[in-house]
Each structure stands twice: as structure tokens, then as C-alpha cells.
Amino acid sequence: MANVKNKNRQSQRIVIQGELTIYTAMELKNKLLVDLSVTEELELDLSEVGEIDAAGLQLLVMIKQEATTLGKVVRFTGHSPVVVKLLDLSGLAGFFGDPLLIVYPSTVEGKSI
Amino acid sequence: MIPDEYLQTFVIECRELLEQMEEALLIVEQSADDPEIINAIFRAAHTIKGSAGMFGLDPIVVFTHASESVLDRVRSGDIAMSSILASLFLEAHDHLSVLINHVAEGSYPSDDTDSRGKRLITQLETYLGDKMLDQVSASAEVPMANESRVEREESDAVGTDYWHLSLRFGPEVFRNGMDPFSFVRCLSSVGNIVQLVTIIDAIPAAEDMDPESCYLGFEISFDSDADKLAIENIFNFVRSDCSIHILPPRSKTSEYKHLIMELPEQEMRLGEILVKCGTLTPKELNNILLFQLDQGNEPQQPIGEVLVEQQLVSPRVVAAALEKQKQVKDNKKNEANLIRVDAEKLDELINLVGELIIAGAGTNLIARSARMTELIESTETLSRLVEEVRDSALALRMVQIGGTFNRFQRVVRDVSKELGKDIDLVISGAETELDKTVVDKIGDPLTHLVRNSMDHGIESAELRIARGKPARGTLKLNAYHDAGSIVIEVIDDGGGLNKEKILKKAIERGLVTEGANLTDKEIYSLIFEAGFSTADVVSNLSGRGVGMDVVRRNIQALRGTVDLDSMEGQGSIVRIRLPLTLAIIDGFMVGVGNAAYVIPLDMVVECIELKAWASDEGDGKYLNLRGEVLPYRRLRDHFAMKGATVQRENVVVVRYGEHKAGLVVDKLMGEFQTVIKPLGKLFKGEKSIGGFTILGSGEVALIVDVPGLMGQIEHENEVNEITLAAVLK
Known part of the structure; x- marks a missing residue:
């Protein structure tokens, strides 16, 4: 996350872990809306999303749109491979407009040491 | 992601398909080229691939794809079906069953299985041979009704060579356990997605949004040699709660106009999407929108008429669509005629019917002892009905x-x-x-x-x-x-x-x-x-x-x-x-002393009075039944019953296989519906009793195991003869 700097003190960073799917959608929706309500700038760290489906994607669209309506900012960072894959497939990367950080699976270095 | 019940249906269906496939392959192996049968094999493979894709079971898709490609070539006559190829397919079939079993168990295939799959794919691919080279991307992937390919109408057509797919998923899609993107992935198996635009316009503001409803849609520009039917088939699972528009390559401008009208989004926005997809050029879009403005004031014609009048759809497309509709109808019909039922539910039903019979017999008994004619009559009707219920319940299990x-x-x-x-x-x-x-x-x-x-x-x-x-x-x-x-x-x-x-x-x-x-x-x-x-x-x-x-x-x-x-x-x-059945039988009840015994009615040939018809001519071992030698046995002796003998004994003649025997009893008590209850382990050694049943009075009657009893009688007779012969010597 080195390239993400939180200059604005009012910003908040949240890490979404595990599933971003229909099974967690209900719970996540509420959580995201609450998180957005207390900050001006929300950063969602997607690096630990292990699974994402259309419902999850829909949720990301929703929060992004909601932020725009409220004049706030939502940024997605650290997209995990599954997220990148789905964004690619859906052609929505442009809509979100966040720089995609391609995270390679922890590689040779880790093992050799 | 996939609910178990869907997966289970998938597994059951796949197994059925595999069975059909195996049967067909065995026929093909014997008598080679019957296009019908090869078609059947192909269809089975195709359906398995389709549904596996729906569930995102990639290993199965990849493997079936290889088989399907070869099968398609066989179907088109490029490759001759030989017994060698058939046995290769049988191997492929086996591998597929293994994969399906892994799905059913939720386990992952072992390395062995994987390498077997790879080997089979390589073997299959050799059949595709050099022709493979010029078809690499399409890889003979032209499923189903190949012949219904759309005729291209050049005039007034849009310039693109790609299909255009418009999908709007219904709100229930997620809750039905489906992921719209799995269909997109599945599409990639029949062609190449040139451009995909996800439509997010329908997602409501945060407040109104139900995160478990689906608001998504896709506009897809799609490059494929497959026909419309094949593309449509991919969406079989969501057809009911999804709006799908598929436009063939080079469709008429007016068709796009129609599409734009049909879709829920604003016309301009849609037009842009279509342009973004690369389906329309900006100029084409302009023409369409203008055309629409011109006609804007006319009363709306029914869609069907519009279609015919403007020849929007080529006749072949219509024919294909009709054929498809018919198929769907036929399928529905078949489905309506068959219901899958859990075997346990049936067992439960049979058990209940069993209890019903016992309870009915009790009521009957009470009615008789109360000597109420009307009650007796009504219980008779009741027991007739119960008998019918029993028969149909048992028939369910047949x-x-x-x-x-x-x-x-x-x-x-x-x-x-x-x-x-x-x-x-x-x-x-x-x-x-x-x-x-x-x-x-x-x-x-x-x-x-x-x-x-x-x-x-x-x-x-x-x-x-x-x-x-x-x-x-x-x-x-x-x-x-x-x-x-x-x-x-x-x-x-x-x-x-x-x-x-x-x-x-x-x-x-x-x-x-x-x-x-x-x-x-x-x-x-x-x-x-x-x-x-x-x-x-x-x-x-x-x-x-x-x-x-x-x-x-x-x-x-x-x-x-x-x-x-x-x-x-x-x-x-x-x-x-x-x-025939293990649970309930028609029995024939006989009395010996104070006890009742039940003989399975199916085995009873006739009943005669001992003295009147049959005469004992063989030392209490054989009867002369109208000149026939009939071994017999007194149940009283056999079960060592005490009590006074009766004047008129009866013989029940039973038959099992080729053997006949007579059982001498005191009383004939008539037919009795018998719910077979197993005997405890203690009686395991007793061959002549097959179980017991509960009478209406609550008493217990033993069920005579006729084959067992006959075996015993014969054995004892022979032992006696042998000893007799030995004595005589």
C-alpha cells in the first residue's frame, strides 16, 4: 500500500476481507454506508478480497455512486487478482477510474528465504 | 456460490446423460454409423458441457469440449466412427463420470485423474488432426442445429460481423443462485467476446438498493461461428427471469432500432453503449434514431406484425426459434409427467400404509364383534380402499x-x-x-x-x-x-x-x-x-x-x-x-390350535379338505392329490403345537418354483393383508418362518416362509429315505 498516502485526515481506510459476494452483500452494504457517512473520503482496500461476484461488483458500483451523490470520494485500492479479473471482464474499470494495482501472488522471494 | 440442491440436480442429470451416452456408445461400437445415435452422444456431451459451464466447473468443460469437438467432426462426417474411436470415447465417458463423482462429493480429482484427462484430451485431439490448424479458434465448435445458421442479408445491414447480445437480468437471479458473469464465461466457450459493457444504470440509489437483487445487464459484441440456438442455449437457466436479445451479425438497422426500443434504458444512452460495444458506428446510430423520430407518431403495431412486415428476421431464424419453442414445450411436458421423489419419502409412505392396514384390521375386528351390520359394511369398503392404496403405494416403488x-x-x-x-x-x-x-x-x-x-x-x-x-x-x-x-x-x-x-x-x-x-x-x-x-x-x-x-x-x-x-x-x-416386494403382501391366514399363521397368497394353489379329497398313502409324508404325489406336513407337528386336534383338517397346497407341497392346518381363515415385520436375530436359525405380522386384535401371527419350509421337508424326507435305504441293505 505504499503508493496510497492519506493526506486528508478526514479519510478513512477500510480493508474488505474474504468474500465480496451475494452471501456477504447485505451485511457489507450496511457497513459500507455507515463507513461512508462518517468520512469525506473512503478508501476501500480490496487486496484481501478472495472472492467476488456480480452482487459484490454491484455493491462497489452502488457505494461509488452514492459517494458521488453526496459529494464525497470513494477510492478502491490494492485490487486483488479476482477483483482485477472481474473488472476486466465487466469492462467497468473505467467507471471506477481507480489505478489498478496488479498484485502478483507472493512469489519466489518468499519461498527462497 | 452454488446452492447444493442445484448442484445435486446437475449431478443427477449428468449421470443420466452419461448413462445414455454409454448406451449409445456401446451401440455405435457394434454397428458403427447411425447418425441418430452419434447425434445422441453429441447432445449428451454438449449438454454436460453447457451445464458444467453454468456452474463454473472448468475441468469438466475443458474435457467435454475436447470430446465434443471430435464428436462434431464425426457428426459432420469428417471422421469415421470406428470401434477404436468408440472405445476412446468410452474411456472419456468413464473419466467424465469420475469428474462428476468428484463434483458430487465436493472433492478434487487426484493427480492421476488429471493426467488421465490430459492424456485423453491429447488422444482426442489427434483426431482433429491437421484440419485443426485452420480452425483453431473456432475448433469445430458449432453445436446443435448447424443448418439453421442465419442467412445474411446484405442490404440495409449494419456493418459489423459480430453478434450483438443484450441481456438484462431479473432481480431474482442472485437469489436463484446464479452469477451473471458465469454466463459470460460460458459464452467464451462458444466464441470470442469482442467487447462487453456492463449496464449499471438500473442500480438504484443506496437507500432503495437491495444488495441481494440483481440490477445488472450486459451489452455484448460477440464473435462466434455458433448459431443463434447455441448461443440462446447458454442462457437456458435464466431464460425465465432475464430479458435476452440476440442479434445475428449484419442484422438490419431496423432490428437495432427495435432492440433499442425494447430495452429499459434511455435511447440515447443505449445508442452510446452500442457504439461503445463496436456493434454500431456513430453514423448508423444516427440513422436509427432519426428513423425512429420519423415514425414516432404512428400507432404502435404489434411486434409480430412489425417483424413480418419489415422482414426483420430471416425465415430460418423464425424456423429455428419455432423449433426451439417446440423443444422447450416437449421438455416441459416430459417434466410434468415425471417427478423426482426422495426414496425415503416413499418408504415412509409404505410404512404408513402398513400401519393403516393393521389399524384397519383392528377396526374390522371390533365391527364384527359388535355385530353392527352397517359398521361392518363400511369397514369392508374401507379395507377395499386401503388395499388399493397399498397397491398403488407399492407400485410407486416398482x-x-x-x-x-x-x-x-x-x-x-x-x-x-x-x-x-x-x-x-x-x-x-x-x-x-x-x-x-x-x-x-x-x-x-x-x-x-x-x-x-x-x-x-x-x-x-x-x-x-x-x-x-x-x-x-x-x-x-x-x-x-x-x-x-x-x-x-x-x-x-x-x-x-x-x-x-x-x-x-x-x-x-x-x-x-x-x-x-x-x-x-x-x-x-x-x-x-x-x-x-x-x-x-x-x-x-x-x-x-x-x-x-x-x-x-x-x-x-x-x-x-x-x-x-x-x-x-x-x-x-x-x-x-x-x-416382488419386501414390505407388504397379500397373505392367506390359517389357524393351527390357538395360533394363526400367514401363508403368502401368491404361493397358495388350492385348499382342500384332507379327508375328502386327498388320501394319505405315504406314511404321513405324501398325499395322493388326484394322482399326483404331494409331499405334505402338518403345521401342528412342524411347529410342535399342543392342544386338541380338530375333526376336519384342511390342506393348503402351495407352490414355489417347480415344487409343490401340502400344509395341513386346522382352520382356513381367509385372505389377510400382511405387513411383514422382521423377526429378531434369535429366530435366525428357523428357516420355516419368514417374519411376523400384527393382527387386528393386536395378536401376532407368524408368516410361513414357504421356500424355507419346503426345503426342510424335502431334506428331512431324503434323509429318511437314505437311512431307510441303508437299513434295507
Whole structure:
């Protein structure tokens, strides 16, 4: 996350872990809306999303749109491979407009040491 | 992601398809090119691939894809179906079943399985050969109704060579366990997605948004050689809650206009999306929108008329659509006629019916003792109805034995390959019905018998020719109903059994004393004795780990019997006799002393008064029944009942298989619906009792096991004769 700097003190960073799917959608929706309500700038760290489906994607669209309506900012960072894959497939990367950080699976270095 | 119940349906369907596929392959292997059958195989593979894709089961998709490609080439006549190819497909079929089993168990295939899959794919791909090169991307992937490809109309057409797909998913899609993106992934299996735009316009503001509803849509520009039907098929699962528009390449401008009108989004926005997809150029879009403005004021025509008038759809597209509709209708019809029911539910129903019968008998009894005519009449009606309910409940569990028999096509094929023998399987009586539980349990013993017959019964081709028989051996499976039981026969035209060898072996093992006078049948049935199971000397029937004694035990556990007939040099018949049902039977109740006994009605031939008709001419062992010798037994003696004898004793003549016997009883009490309850282990040794039942009065009646009792009578008679003969000497 080195390239993400939180200059604005009012910003908040949240890490979404595990599933971003229909099974967690209900719970996540509420959580995201609450998180957005207390900050001006929300950063969602997607690096630990292990699974994402259309419902999850829909949720990301929703929060992004909601932020725009409220004049706030939502940024997605650290997209995990599954997220990148789905964004690619859906052609929505442009809509979100966040720089995609391609995270390679922890590689040779880790093992050799 | 996928709910279990869907996955289960998938597994069940796949297994059915695989069964069909196997059957078809076996036919093809024998008699080569029948386009119908090859089509059937192809369809099975295609459907499996389709549904596997839906569930994102990539290994299955990849593997089926390879088979399907080759099958398609066979179908189009590019490759000839040979027996070698057929057996390769059989291997592929087996691999596929393994994969499906892994899905069912939720486990992952082992490395072995993986490498087998890869090897098979490589083997399959060699059939695609050099033609593969110029078709790499499309890889013969033109499923289904190839001929219904759309004719391209050049005039007034949009310039793109790609299909255009408009999808709007209904709100229930997620809740139905589907992920819109899985369809997109599946699309990639029949072509190339050029451009995909996800439509998020329908997502409401945060407040109104239900995160479990689907608001998504796709506009897809799609490059494929597949036909409309094949593309449509991908969306079979969501057809009901999804709006789908598929426009063929180079469709008329007006069709896009129509599409734009149909879709929920604003026209301008949609137009832009279409442009973004690369389906329309900005100029084309402009034309469409202008055209629409022109016509804006006219009253709307029904869509159908518009379609016809403007010739929006080529006749072939219409034909394909109609055909598809018909198929869907037919499918629906079939589905409506069949319901899958959990076997446990049926068992529960049968149990309840059993209780109902017992309770009904109780009511009947009370009505009689109260001597209320009206009540008696009403209980009679009731019991007639209960009887009907019983019959239909039992009929629910009846299945044809054909399914079990057909499985042996494969067994016979494989074993004969293994043994290097040429053996033909002939099936008859496949429509004979029997209880599902019996069918399930008969598979193993039958397999054993079939393998035994093939291995040790049928001789090698050379020996057969030397013996003047056709080189090709024949194995027959036959089934029929007989006296309340079902008979299954395994018949081979092999060498038969060697009596001397069996007898020698039996004496060696101490099963028979030397010099014992045994009939042929008795000698043959010796091979079912436990001592024979590990036999290595009697080569005719031996050694696959499970012995014939296990076969017999399995069959006896189903209240059945097994016997064997053989003609040396001509072949042998193994006959399995099983009761039709295991739960409820029509019984015939008789009284001996104070106790009641039930004899299965199906086995009762007639009832006669002992003194009036039959006369005892054989020392209390045989009756003269109209000149026929009938062994008989007094149940009173047999069960050692006490109490005074009655004046007029009756004989119930029973038949089982070829044997008849008379049972002497005190009283005939008439028909009785009998719910069979198993006896405890304590009575295991008693062969002449098959179970018990509860009478209306709450008393218990024992059910006479006729085959068991007959066996005992015959055995005792013979022992007596032998001792008698010995005494006379």
C-alpha cells in the first residue's frame, strides 16, 4: 500500500476481507454506508478480497455512486487478482477510474528465504 | 456460490446423460454409423458441457469440449466412427463420470485423474488432426442445429460481423443462485467476446438498493461461428427471469432500432453503449434514431406484425426459434409427467400404509364383534380402499429391471475385452418390474454371476469351434414374473459345470459324505456353499474375491433363492428368484390350535379338505392329490403345537418354483393383508418362518416362509429315505 498516502485526515481506510459476494452483500452494504457517512473520503482496500461476484461488483458500483451523490470520494485500492479479473471482464474499470494495482501472488522471494 | 440442491440436480442429470451416452456408445461400437445415435452422444456431451459451464466447473468443460469437438467432426462426417474411436470415447465417458463423482462429493480429482484427462484430451485431439490448424479458434465448435445458421442479408445491414447480445437480468437471479458473469464465461466457450459493457444504470440509489437483487445487464459484441440456438442455449437457466436479445451479425438497422426500443434504458444512452460495444458506428446510430423520430407518431403495431412486415428476421431464424419453442414445450411436458421423489419419502409412505392396514384390521375386528351390520359394511369398503392404496403405494416403488440389465452391456464388453473372448449379451424381459430396493441390491450379485459366467462358463473361441459351437459366446439375461416372485436368469452357452469335480471337491472339504446319493441339482448347488468360496480347483466357477456363497447370502437377505442348472458342454443357467416386494403382501391366514399363521397368497394353489379329497398313502409324508404325489406336513407337528386336534383338517397346497407341497392346518381363515415385520436375530436359525405380522386384535401371527419350509421337508424326507435305504441293505 505504499503508493496510497492519506493526506486528508478526514479519510478513512477500510480493508474488505474474504468474500465480496451475494452471501456477504447485505451485511457489507450496511457497513459500507455507515463507513461512508462518517468520512469525506473512503478508501476501500480490496487486496484481501478472495472472492467476488456480480452482487459484490454491484455493491462497489452502488457505494461509488452514492459517494458521488453526496459529494464525497470513494477510492478502491490494492485490487486483488479476482477483483482485477472481474473488472476486466465487466469492462467497468473505467467507471471506477481507480489505478489498478496488479498484485502478483507472493512469489519466489518468499519461498527462497 | 452454488446452492447444493442445484448442484445435486446437475449431478443427477449428468449421470443420466452419461448413462445414455454409454448406451449409445456401446451401440455405435457394434454397428458403427447411425447418425441418430452419434447425434445422441453429441447432445449428451454438449449438454454436460453447457451445464458444467453454468456452474463454473472448468475441468469438466475443458474435457467435454475436447470430446465434443471430435464428436462434431464425426457428426459432420469428417471422421469415421470406428470401434477404436468408440472405445476412446468410452474411456472419456468413464473419466467424465469420475469428474462428476468428484463434483458430487465436493472433492478434487487426484493427480492421476488429471493426467488421465490430459492424456485423453491429447488422444482426442489427434483426431482433429491437421484440419485443426485452420480452425483453431473456432475448433469445430458449432453445436446443435448447424443448418439453421442465419442467412445474411446484405442490404440495409449494419456493418459489423459480430453478434450483438443484450441481456438484462431479473432481480431474482442472485437469489436463484446464479452469477451473471458465469454466463459470460460460458459464452467464451462458444466464441470470442469482442467487447462487453456492463449496464449499471438500473442500480438504484443506496437507500432503495437491495444488495441481494440483481440490477445488472450486459451489452455484448460477440464473435462466434455458433448459431443463434447455441448461443440462446447458454442462457437456458435464466431464460425465465432475464430479458435476452440476440442479434445475428449484419442484422438490419431496423432490428437495432427495435432492440433499442425494447430495452429499459434511455435511447440515447443505449445508442452510446452500442457504439461503445463496436456493434454500431456513430453514423448508423444516427440513422436509427432519426428513423425512429420519423415514425414516432404512428400507432404502435404489434411486434409480430412489425417483424413480418419489415422482414426483420430471416425465415430460418423464425424456423429455428419455432423449433426451439417446440423443444422447450416437449421438455416441459416430459417434466410434468415425471417427478423426482426422495426414496425415503416413499418408504415412509409404505410404512404408513402398513400401519393403516393393521389399524384397519383392528377396526374390522371390533365391527364384527359388535355385530353392527352397517359398521361392518363400511369397514369392508374401507379395507377395499386401503388395499388399493397399498397397491398403488407399492407400485410407486416398482421399477423396470431393464436399467439394471443395460448396465451389463458395459460389463460384458469390458470383461470380454479383458478375457479376449467374443461374447454377445442378449437381454429379454427388461420391462419386468420389481421393487426399487430389490433392484438396488441385486446389482452386485448379478455382476458377480455375469462375470463368473463369462470368465469360467464361456470357453475361448478356439475351444468353442472345436466343440462345434459358434465362436461367439452368448450370455443371456432374462427376467419374468412367476407365482408372486420375479425370476432373473443368467444363461450362458459355455461349457457347463463338471459334476465329478464339484463332488470331489465337496467331499474333500467335508461338505458331503462319500457315497452320498445326490441329484444333479444338489451337486450344482454345492458351489453356493461357503466352503467353496475360495475354490481354486473347480475351475468352472471360481475366484474373484467374492465367492458364490456371498451371492447366495445377498440374495437370501432379500428373501430370495438362487439355484443353478447345467448341461455339460451346453451351458448353464443361474436362476435367482426374488419376492416382488419386501414390505407388504397379500397373505392367506390359517389357524393351527390357538395360533394363526400367514401363508403368502401368491404361493397358495388350492385348499382342500384332507379327508375328502386327498388320501394319505405315504406314511404321513405324501398325499395322493388326484394322482399326483404331494409331499405334505402338518403345521401342528412342524411347529410342535399342543392342544386338541380338530375333526376336519384342511390342506393348503402351495407352490414355489417347480415344487409343490401340502400344509395341513386346522382352520382356513381367509385372505389377510400382511405387513411383514422382521423377526429378531434369535429366530435366525428357523428357516420355516419368514417374519411376523400384527393382527387386528393386536395378536401376532407368524408368516410361513414357504421356500424355507419346503426345503426342510424335502431334506428331512431324503434323509429318511437314505437311512431307510441303508437299513434295507
